[in-house]
Amino acid sequence: MGARTRLTIALAATLALLAAAAPGAVGKGMINGSAAPAGVALAGSLHRYLTLAPKVPHPLTVVARVERRGGRVSRWWYLPGRFVVAAPTYDLTGTGLSADERILVLSRFDEELPSRRTRLAILETAPHLRHPGEDRAGAISYATLKGDYGVFAVSPDGATAFLTHLLPGGPPGRVRFTLRALDTGSGRLLPRFSVPGNGEILSGLPVTRATDGAGRVAYTLYYDYESRRKSILVLDTAEPRLRKVELPQLRARRNPMMLRLRLSESGQQLTVASRSVDGRDHSLTPLLRIDTRTLAVRRVPAQAQILDWARTPRRPGNLLGRRALVGRSAEGRRIGMYQLGDPAIEDSLLVFGCIHGDECAGSGIRPIAFGCPDPRADILVVPNLDPDGTALGTRLNGRGVDLNRNFAAAWRPLGERGDLEYAGPRPFSEPETRLAARIVRELRPQVTVWFHQHRGAGAYVRAWGGSLVAGRRFAALAGIPFRALPWLAGTAPHWQNRRFPGSSSFVVELPAGELRSGMESRLGRALGLLGREVGDDGDVARKG
Numbered sequence: 001m002g003a004r005t006r007l008t009i010a011l012a013a014t015l016a017l018l019a020a021a022a023p024g025a026v027g028k029g030m031i032n033g034s035a036a037p038a039g040v041a042l043a044g045s046l047h048r049y050l051t052l053a054p055k056v057p058h059p060l061t062v063v064a065r066v067e068r069r070g071g072r073v074s075r076w077w078y079l080p081g082r083f084v085v086a087a088p089t090y091d092l093t094g095t096g097l098s099a100d101e102r103i104l105v106l107s108r109f110d111e112e113l114p115s116r117r118t119r120l121a122i123l124e125t126a127p128h129l130r131h132p133g134e135d136r137a138g139a140i141s142y143a144t145l146k147g148d149y150g151v152f153a154v155s156p157d158g159a160t161a162f163l164t165h166l167l168p169g170g171p172p173g174r175v176r177f178t179l180r181a182l183d184t185g186s187g188r189l190l191p192r193f194s195v196p197g198n199g200e201i202l203s204g205l206p207v208t209r210a211t212d213g214a215g216r217v218a219y220t221l222y223y224d225y226e227s228r229r230k231s232i233l234v235l236d237t238a239e240p241r242l243r244k245v246e247l248p249q250l251r252a253r254r255n256p257m258m259l260r261l262r263l264s265e266s267g268q269q270l271t272v273a274s275r276s277v278d279g280r281d282h283s284l285t286p287l288l289r290i291d292t293r294t295l296a297v298r299r300v301p302a303q304a305q306i307l308d309w310a311r312t313p314r315r316p317g318n319l320l321g322r323r324a325l326v327g328r329s330a331e332g333r334r335i336g337m338y339q340l341g342d343p344a345i346e347d348s349l350l351v352f353g354c355i356h357g358d359e360c361a362g363s364g365i366r367p368i369a370f371g372c373p374d375p376r377a378d379i380l381v382v383p384n385l386d387p388d389g390t391a392l393g394t395r396l397n398g399r400g401v402d403l404n405r406n407f408a409a410a411w412r413p414l415g416e417r418g419d420l421e422y423a424g425p426r427p428f429s430e431p432e433t434r435l436a437a438r439i440v441r442e443l444r445p446q447v448t449v450w451f452h453q454h455r456g457a458g459a460y461v462r463a464w465g466g467s468l469v470a471g472r473r474f475a476a477l478a479g480i481p482f483r484a485l486p487w488l489a490g491t492a493p494h495w496q497n498r499r500f501p502g503s504s505s506f507v508v509e510l511p512a513g514e515l516r517s518g519m520e521s522r523l524g525r526a527l528g529l530l531g532r533e534v535g536d537d538g539d540v541a542r543k544g
Contacts, residue, residue, distance in 0.1 A: 036094030099215025103158025143187030357389015362451025367527030470504035
């Protein structure tokens with residue numbers, strides 16, 4: 001067996017594993033040269049581009065085009081040397097791909113900090129380079145630049161690559177750089193004033209970014225450590241044009257690395273949001289909204305403070321049930337919550353009456369065991385998490401996403417927009433699931449009940465893992481069957497049970513159609529009894 005054959009077999013085996021693991025080398029620095037572990041993909045594209053460094057005698061990079069649905073490697077290219085998909089921001093979002101996916105600009109992996117010389121690889125993706133050393137019609141070209149440069153963005157047609165040039169010197173703790181443009185055809189830097197603002201000395205650490213669906217405009221949020229200022233650089237790669245938006249509203253934010261940018265599907269609204277403090281889930285709290293046409297900035301009105309409202313000390317009369325607006329749907333419809341019992345009770349019961357818009361029989365179940373709110377329980381109810389789906393007569397939300405496949409527990413890409421089980425583009429991509437996560441995170445309920453409806457006859461409880469005991473207990477209180485069934489990918493109870501060990505979250509499946517009054521009152525009584533047991537002894541639902 002020849003050396004080339006052995007190499008081809010080794011690379012083929014490596015490519016077979018590529019769909020299951022997102023490879024990428026660890027980059028050399030935050031401004032220039034960081035590697036994107038998940039590669040790069042454009043909004044709405046069917047493909048993701050990844051780099052892989054196989055274990056072979058000579059440095060070699062495999063670039064693979066992976067189908068985002070199914071994970072199949074549909075095309076690959078070979079480059080001598082070690083190159084990576086560039087990640088110009090702290091959140092390691094990949095860049096370097098043109099909007100037509102014809103040009104991909106890669107950075108050479110280099111441990112040296114800072115680099116004295118930068119080498120970029122410019123790959124034309126039309127030819128399929130199946131073997132090392134193959135380069136049909138000059139599909140691979142290189143650019144070598146003196147100094148430390150990093151890939152920042154690429155124009156929609158791939159003709160121009162925009163680079164950050166890291167400048168030496170400067171005050172300690174302050175990163176200084178300029179923006180330059182590179183002609184990908186010749187591999188040479190363009191004159192300084194080819195980009196308005198080019199040559200201006202900028203500063204700050206790049207935290208996060210968002211790119212419009214056309215792959216034209218890149219929005220990058222920067223944090224200047226010395227001045228504590230936050231700003232967004234807006235680069236239109238087609239004109240080209242560079243603008244800067246100052247964000248004095250965020251001056252007091254202590255942890256800027258938790259900030260994220262999200263762009264609306266229309267591209268007309270940019271949201272600056274903050275991740276949860278511990279960073280272990282994907283829920284975001286919007287802080288600012290920016291009109292991308294005028295760059296006007298406005299604060300996002302604070303949502304109802306769930307924690308403060310739900311735990312107000314008990315006073316005469318507040319056991320009658322209090323209501324509040326706690327959020328809005330993707331289309332702006334109101335999402336409310338009400339509370340029964342004593343908010344001073346340490347362990348609470350949380351109920352979601354509806355998560356699928358056409359499965360809302362549970363919305364009308366009122367958890368009262370003895371005809372009035374129980375002073376020995378604290379029960380909170382979100383009647384309908386999906387008002388858009390209810391208005392549209394569908395299980396999906398207003399953006400065509402199945403909310404109960406959108407939570408960050410074993411989440412995986414599933415279906416396409418509008419499919420009955422479409423999981424969304426990423427975990428917690430929907431405002432409704434982010435709101436549910438915020439409610440759970442702030443209230444930390446001991447037990448959570450999620451109501452659904454199924455096509456069969458009769459109600460039953462389904463649970464798994466740490467929620468088995470609580471699920472069986474509720475089934476016994478309600479007098480309905482119990483089924484131990486594993487959770488599906490991306491479901492709310494799966495996320496809760498994994499994210500908050502020691503608490504219990506389970507599902508009650510109701511039959512299709514309207515509930516009979518007897519069943520509705522029986523389930524309401526069971527909720528009231530379970531709320532009392534949780535309030536009396538928080539462990540009761542786990543001890544049995």
